Amino acid sequence: MPTTFNPKRLLLTTILALAAGFVVTTPAAAQDAVKKGQEVYAAQKCQVCHAIAGKGNKANPLDGIGAKLSADDIKQWITHPTEAAAKAKSTKKPPMPAKYGSLPAADLDGLVAYMLSLK
Numbered sequence: 001m002p003t004t005f006n007p008k009r010l011l012l013t014t015i016l017a018l019a020a021g022f023v024v025t026t027p028a029a030a031q032d033a034v035k036k037g038q039e040v041y042a043a044q045k046c047q048v049c050h051a052i053a054g055k056g057n058k059a060n061p062l063d064g065i066g067a068k069l070s071a072d073d074i075k076q077w078i079t080h081p082t083e084a085a086a087k088a089k090s091t092k093k094p095p096m097p098a099k100y101g102s103l104p105a106a107d108l109d110g111l112v113a114y115m116l117s118l119k
């Protein structure tokens with residue numbers, strides 16, 4: 001009797017559907033974060049001091065940064081650059097301004113996702 005209501009089967013179907021949805025939506029969400037980060041990067045004019053793929057200020061290239069730094073380190077550079085520079089013993093001038101620490105959380109997450117995508 002295939003039409004009989006089977007709660008176990010319903011539960012299994014629901015779990016499978018949720019799992020499939022998770023697998024499908026996660027990369028899309030990550031891509032959205034990277035896209036958001038690219039917009040914030042341009043809007044905040046990070047390229048005045050940094051270069052990505054040869055575009056911007058070649059004094060501080062960010063190519064490969066996603067392979068070099070962890071998400072936490074990248075976030076520290078953006079929100080607490082003075083501390084990050086001290087930790088990295090960076091004496092480059094002009095130093096990175098601390099003003100980005102007040103950006104909305106979604107903007108910060110986007111910037112970190114974008115930096116992590118640069119491998």
Ligand code: HEC
Nearest residue numbers: 044046048049060074077090092093094095096097100111
């Ligand atoms: C006034 C110049 C300036 C601006 C604007 C600036 N930075 Fe920086 N940033 C620096 C300097 C200088 C360093 C230290 C680089 C070094 O020592 O190699 C740095 C370091 C970093 C690092 C770590 C790089 C590494 O090689 O370890 C990241 C990531 C970073 N900045 C991201 C950003 C982002 C994202 C923005 C825009 C929201 C931004 N920066 C804006 C000057 C700037």
